[in-house]
Amino acid sequence: MPIPLTARWATSPRCEVFRTVYQEADAGRYTSWNQIEEAFLASMSSFDTSIAASTGSALTDDEKSELGADLQNGKGDFFNDLLVLLLERCSGVDLLTTRRVVPGLIVPRHNLDGVYPATGQVRFMLEAKMMGTPKHINSPKQKAIGRPGSADIDKRVKELAFKSIDLKGEFSRLQTMHGTAPRSGGAGGGDLTTWLRSVDPKIYFFIAVRVVSDADFERTMEWASTAQQVLDAVGVYCFEPTDDSFTTYRRRDGVPADLQLERVLYKACVDLQSVKDRAADDA
DNA sequence: GGCATTCTTGCACACGCACC
């Protein structure tokens, strides 16, 4: 599977390390996170070292052109595309990686990262986010260790939680319109989590978080657990700085088993195959 | 094709609270 041409990281010189990792995963036909974890960590270290080294004056237009216009953006898209690649390899199902406009029950247009199938009702959806950045020239007031990964996690979880409820509500409405009653009782007066997990689309949320302290890690886990109640599954990968430069990383252990990215990715793989079979039966 | 709008991601700042 070639690098998506529309991806921001496909052309930026700073993202060369990402292309190398992606091509390694593609060539090796990798199907699990464990196979690519070390290369992923190394690419993050390389990328963030480049970001942190952008000291001196603010970037000129020429420098922006050379390095890629956006200073930080790129790793989030890379993380998303890498997960899609692994998931496709594992499940044998083609996901649609380009974002598409999907109507919800209340909000008429949602943009989604990775969905299946490419057309018609969405049955499976993947959302991936990267959080946390090192200190760099554009954030002079930032602490030396950088911005905590958990600083923005609440906003992202709340956004996705609403998107989940809205999309599943719309799917349920369409089922009712077509004479197919929802497979379990409605949310009103019942258990919202149980209802949400009984209704398509299956929504998987993956986050890679650069944590800078124990408190940062704990807060990340709390919000991941919250997200778990509204989504079908949440996969978390945490990494932390190991030296004074704060841009050499190692895996942060301690993520509960049900939140570990590698396990959730495998669950998503199995689920996606099931969704594909179910969609074929319904057709 | 050009402009306006929307979306995503990263960030600053104000405020409240705990601790010393």
Place this chain on the structure above:
DNA sequence: GGTGCGTGTGCAAGAATGCC
């Protein structure tokens, strides 16, 4: 009271998308 930290809110930049 001063300091540090967590939290909530909203802004900014860049890219994607829509509209005329």
